[in-house]
Each structure stands twice: as C-alpha cells, then as structure tokens.
Amino acid sequence: MASEANDKIMSLREAAKLVPSGAHISLGGFTTQRHPxxxxxxxxxxxxxxxxxxxxxxxxxxxxxxxxxxxxxxELAYEADEAFARIGPCFRRAxxxxxxxxxxxxxxxxxxxxxxxxxGIPFIPTxxxxxxxxxxxxxxxxxxxxxxxxxxxxxxVMNCPFTGDKIILxxxxxxxxxxxxxxxxxxxxxxxxxxxxxxxxxxxxCAKKLIVTCEEIVEPEELREYPEHNLIPFFRVNAIVKVxxxxxxxxxxxxxxYDPEFLRxxxxxxxxxxxxxxxxNEYVFGVSDxxxxxxxxxxxxxRALKADKKLGYAPALKRR
Amino acid sequence: xxxxxAKDYKLIELMAVAAAREIRDGEVVFAGTGLxxxxxxxxxxxxxxxxxxxxxxxxxxxxxxxxxxxxxxxRTMRFASTATGLFDVFSTILQRxxxxxxxxxxxxxxxxxxxxxxxxxxxxxxxVRFPGSGGSGxxxxxxxxxxxxAVHEKRRFPERVDxxxxxxxxxxxxxRERAGLKWGGPVAVLTNLGVLRFDERTKRAYLVSYHPGVxxxxxxxxxxxxxxxxxxxxxxxxxxxxxxxxxxxxxPEGIFLKKxxxxx
Numbered sequence: 001m002a003s004e005a006n007d008k009i010m011s012l013r014e015a016a017k018l019v020p021s022g023a024h025i026s027l028g029g030f031t032t033q034r035h036p037x038x039x040x041x042x043x044x045x046x047x048x049x050x051x052x053x054x055x056x057x058x059x060x061x062x063x064x065x066x067x068x069x070x071x072x073x074x075e076l077a078y079e080a081d082e083a084f085a086r087i088g089p090c091f092r093r094a095x096x097x098x099x100x101x102x103x104x105x106x107x108x109x110x111x112x113x114x115x116x117x118x119x120g121i122p123f124i125p126t127x128x129x130x131x132x133x134x135x136x137x138x139x140x141x142x143x144x145x146x147x148x149x150x151x152x153x154x155x156x157v158m159n160c161p162f163t164g165d166k167i168i169l170x171x172x173x174x175x176x177x178x179x180x181x182x183x184x185x186x187x188x189x190x191x192x193x194x195x196x197x198x199x200x201x202x203x204x205x206c207a208k209k210l211i212v213t214c215e216e217i218v219e220p221e222e223l224r225e226y227p228e229h230n231l232i233p234f235f236r237v238n239a240i241v242k243v244x245x246x247x248x249x250x251x252x253x254x255x256x257x258y259d260p261e262f263l264r265x266x267x268x269x270x271x272x273x274x275x276x277x278x279x280x281n282e283y284v285f286g287v288s289d290x291x292x293x294x295x296x297x298x299x300x301x302x303r304a305l306k307a308d309k310k311l312g313y314a315p316a317l318k319r320r
Numbered sequence: 321x322x323x324x325x326a327k328d329y330k331l332i333e334l335m336a337v338a339a340a341r342e343i344r345d346g347e348v349v350f351a352g353t354g355l356x357x358x359x360x361x362x363x364x365x366x367x368x369x370x371x372x373x374x375x376x377x378x379x380x381x382x383x384x385x386x387x388x389x390x391x392x393x394x395r396t397m398r399f400a401s402t403a404t405g406l407f408d409v410f411s412t413i414l415q416r417x418x419x420x421x422x423x424x425x426x427x428x429x430x431x432x433x434x435x436x437x438x439x440x441x442x443x444x445x446x447x448v449r450f451p452g453s454g455g456s457g458x459x460x461x462x463x464x465x466x467x468x469x470a471v472h473e474k475r476r477f478p479e480r481v482d483x484x485x486x487x488x489x490x491x492x493x494x495x496r497e498r499a500g501l502k503w504g505g506p507v508a509v510l511t512n513l514g515v516l517r518f519d520e521r522t523k524r525a526y527l528v529s530y531h532p533g534v535x536x537x538x539x540x541x542x543x544x545x546x547x548x549x550x551x552x553x554x555x556x557x558x559x560x561x562x563x564x565x566x567x568x569x570x571x572p573e574g575i576f577l578k579k580x581x582x583x584x
Contacts (some may be wrong), residue, residue: 030377030406031390056406057392058455078454083575087451093451095439100479103372104438106411106457107376115407128458129454131487131499136442157500163368166500195397196378197405260389313394315386319575 001160012290015239016042019177022072024052024149025113026173026207029250030198032258033083035061036181036292037214038246044194047290052149054173056080056110056199059250060266063088066100067276068284073101073144075173077110084263087272103139103154111199116172117206123158123169130168147309154163155288159216160182173243178207181247183255185214189237192230195253195312204232204271211239213246215255244292245302256305257314262297293294325411326563331512332577333566334531335469337558338510342467348372348413349421351461353391354576355469355510361387361570365372366562376411376455378405383513387571391455410455412460417503422463424456424506428481429470431524431545432495433461433488433506435480443483455524460486465507472511472542479545482495489523513539515555529555 016039029035037053043051047104050072057078065071067090071173079091094100097121105113110127116124129135138154145152151171180200184192189211193200204210209302210232223230246252249259271273287293294302307313311313332355339359343349345368348350351360361384362371362473377392381401388395413419426435427450429517434494441447460466468488470476488506489495495506505523509516514530526548530536536549558566 030390032390033377033392033394058382071566076358076452077457078452080451080454082391087449092449096446098445104452106453107406107455108414108458110462111405111410119487127500128410128461128499130461131484131496132457132482133438133443134453134457137483139444165502174579194390195394198377198392199406201405202407251394253397257394258389294426311386311394312397313386319389319573320578 002150005156006145006187008237009187009217010039010239010241012042012213012241012243015039015241016046018209018239019043019048019209021049022051023176024054026054026073026175026178028178028200028203028249029058029061031057031059031080032084032263033198033251034181034247035059035250035254036179037061037179037248037250038243039179039211039213039241039317040292041284041290042071044280054114054138054305056109056177060263061090062089063270066090066094068280071100073140075103075105075110077105077107081263081267084257084260087265089267090276101140104134109134111202113170113173114199114202114206117174118168118202121171123167124172125167127167129197130166135168138299173205173206175203177209177211178203179211179213180204180254181252182212182214183252184218184223185237185240186218186220187213188220189234189240190220190223190224190230190236191232197231199227201231209238211241212237213241213243215244215246215252215253217242245294247299248294251313254302254307254312255307256302256307257317259301259305260319262316323561325557325564326560329558329563330577331531333529333563334555334558335512336566337562338515338555339467339469340366342508343368343371343421346370348418350372350374350376350414350419350422350463351391352425352456353389356399357388358453358481358566358570359423362562364568367564374404374409374419376409378409379403380409380413384504386574387573389575409425409510410440410458412455414431419459419463420465420467421436423469424460424466424486425469426485427454428476428478429468429509430477430481430488431479432490433468433509433518433525434481434484434490435468435486435488436483437485438483440482456486456539461501461504461578463504468506468509470509470511472479472513472539474542474544477542477544489518492523493521513542527552529553531555532557
C-alpha cells in the first residue's frame, strides 16, 4: 500500500497534466474560501483550453480561468467574491461578449446535481427553483445539448408519482476531474477538511478523477485515529499535491484568512483585458511555481493572514 | 421603558435596524452578506437573543463575534452549533421547511416582489450580466417568509423584472401555488427610502412607511411601478441603543456601515 500511496503524491505540474483540454471539471471552495488557487495558476500556465466548468458559487478561481481563455462553458449558480465584488469581472465580460456558453441554476440546484452524481443516480428531485425563469430559460444551444457528455435537457418539471406535487428533476453531474484544496491529507489520500466543506464533499465524490491540493500531508495513523473527522476515503483520491497557502488570496479555515488587499487589487485590474493580462503576466506567467508566487506576496503579508488557532481566522486583519 | 430615538444615524444604519426588527425571537434566519448579516447580528444582540442564524455555506446557529464578509467566511464558524455544507443546509433545513425568515436582494425588484439577480435584456445576449442566483432563488422558494433589501431607484423597481431569479408572488394571487411552491413569499421590501409590504388581496407592493427626511411622493417618483402610498406613515427611527450596538458590537471595523448605502 505504501508504494501505491506514494505514487499519488506529485508536483502541481504533474497533477495539472491529469486535466486534458476539453475536460469537464469542478473546483472546490465557496466565493472567498478554499479554492485550489495554486492549481488554477498551473492550469493557466499549461494553457488548458475548452474546459467545461461546473460550480455552485465559485469566485476568482473561475473568473481567472475565464479571463485566461481556459473555459468554454459554465454551469453554475453564482460568480462573484461577495463583499469584494458583486460579479466576477472576467465572467461578466465573457457573458456580455458572448465568449462563453452558460447555463444558470441555483446553488441548491447545483449541489443536488453533484450529490446525484456522487450517489450514482441519473437525476434528483427538488422543490427549489419552481416559479423562476431558471426553469423557463435554457442557456445551452441544441447543438451543445447533443454532446453526449452533456445532459440532453437542463431540467424537467413533473408531478411526483406518489404525492402529485409539482417537482423539478435535475440531471446528475459526474466530472472528469474535480480539484479541491483541503487542510490535511494523509500519504494515502484520506482527506480531512476543517470548517464547512461547502460543496466539496459532493463535488469530490461525483468525480471520475479527484485531485487534492493541501496545506499538509501527514501519516495515515494521524487521520485514522479519528476517522469520523475525515471526509473522503483514500481510494477516491488520484493525486495529492502539498501546496502551503495554496488557496491564497482565499481563506483556509484554521490556516489563513482571505487577503482583502489582494482581492481588491484583483477586482480592479480584472475589469479590463489589458490590466488583467498584465496581472496574469506578473502573478501567473511571471513566476515558475507557487513558491515563487508566495515570495512575491511576501512573508509579511502571509504572517498577517495567518489564522488565530482558536478563532480559525485572523482577527486583527485589516479588512477595510 | 421609554424608547430613546437616535438623532444621529446613517441610512444604512436605519436599514440594518429595519432588517433586525423583522426578526422575531427564536426564529431560524437565513442571512446573506451585507445588510442581512448586520440585521441578524443586531437582532441577536437586542430583541431576539434566541434567533438561530444559518448561512448557506454550512454554519448553523452562529454566535458571530466578528462580522463575516462572506456567508462562507471563517468568522461564521465561531461557536456555531454545526458546520456542514450547502447540500445539508439547503436540503435538511431550508427544503425541509425550517427557515422562518430569509433575506434577499437583487438588481431589480418588481411589484410582486420577484427578484432579478441574473441579467438585464435578452437572457442569451444580456446587456448587463449579474452574478446569478447563488442561494437567493432557493431562499425565495423555500423560506416561510422573505424580506427583500434594495436600493430604491426607478430602474431597479420595474413593473416586471427582466428575469425572475427568485420568485416572489410571481403574477399575483395564487401565483406561487400555480408554480408548485407550497409555502413562503415576500412580506417586506426594505429600501433606503422606506418600507414596502404586499397587499393581502392583490399581492402587489404598497408603501407602509417612508424614512425620516423622505416624502411618500419621493418614494412614488423613484418607483417604476404604480405604488399605493395612501397607507404610509413615517418609519420608526432607530433607538440610541440599537445604533450603539450596531457601531460598537456588530460592525466596529466599519466593513459595511462605512460603505455608502448605494454600494449595497
């Protein structure tokens, strides 16, 4: 088992090669929390193209991938960094300019679709979204819907065969690859997440291939002493990459906070193609790896973001 | 006890107080980022100490000490009862019928309390794109009642929204039932000019109160649909105690209170 386990531990560069252009992917995290940002940078650096993205509430992770030209289609509920930006600037430009294809659902709708995929069932019934235009308006064209990897319909409305209630059926999602960022993973791949897991559990478990980036890799004995605190069993994990501060500028509960200064800068520069391009050249293409990126961010900043052990965040962080 | 009304306060503070007053003690509250958080935290520290604050990202019954900037913020974890994720919170709390009051906002609100958080213009070639539903469509469908918070401008208050992201009363009486929704619906719209509620018979919004310094005529002029202002009174101002708690305990960092209301 030991040798098999060690095969899973790899570099970002190797792990990103497991995502071919055109793959159907999903990324963990929620708005300003725990996105696998180091991995996102590597996808951009390796110039992936035509990715089909599934999310509930992504933030700058998806926004950056869109701006860098990696994304062809999205199925999601929301794209913004909440208090830092009311909409992802690259996402907005891409939709308004017709550069990507999109399909809207609600957050609950999307996590149910991941859950259905994780359970191995073809659809899931729900009471949400009834009465909304999410039900009435389809984003994808018939041609897109004829792709066998994409559900032939956005959703279906029917009466429950048992109660007669009007309900919506949502098609399951099984991603080619899901990438999440966790606090701790053991050398075999067992994943532990501290704090809310957002939709990571369903996104990870519906994946055909699962890549986890993490703050720490520990011995299996450490995580197996309290298995009830672990989220994903080791055999579901295909690749493990240790990347401290791998979610920067987003928060990683009990490890570090979100970086308000960086996020404000991002949302300023991402508002137009030219300054966004300069941002990519400086922070993604201009550095060879995540370590160099962190050197650029600087020790002083990283120390200021470090979470208070008891609170799980940085209470003295300047947020205005 | 005689209420001492505050003399010096900002509009955003008045709105946070109005949001807090919509929450009753012991209720389960679904709060979003910004004003709903301010309102829920204020309610918890004043008249509703036993309200249960739930965030869609996973934290349940949060006892917030620092104001979150996201519904998934690590700050929502502080002394929470449980912390799971969206699937659990949406299915076993919201869809199961345990949310008493949910807060919503959006780019456009219409006469029936429908909200657009998706786009202006044609859905396939939008003039302006917004972030999308997030959890707001879910909260609108499945909370027992919802409170809408909005900036009051004519273009944001059309007769009909361009896209219904979060259904209100849809097309009037019986609209929700016809759509298959079993319960819920908007009860109030809190704006920077006043408070609207929905007529029980017609399900259309009407003006209940206008804020100090605002006239009913002004509210009417800033509303894109025909607004009944005949029942309107002046909004009860915030008390000194509410303003003090808001500034000292809820948002001492000035994260939302120091923003201008129009940014919300």
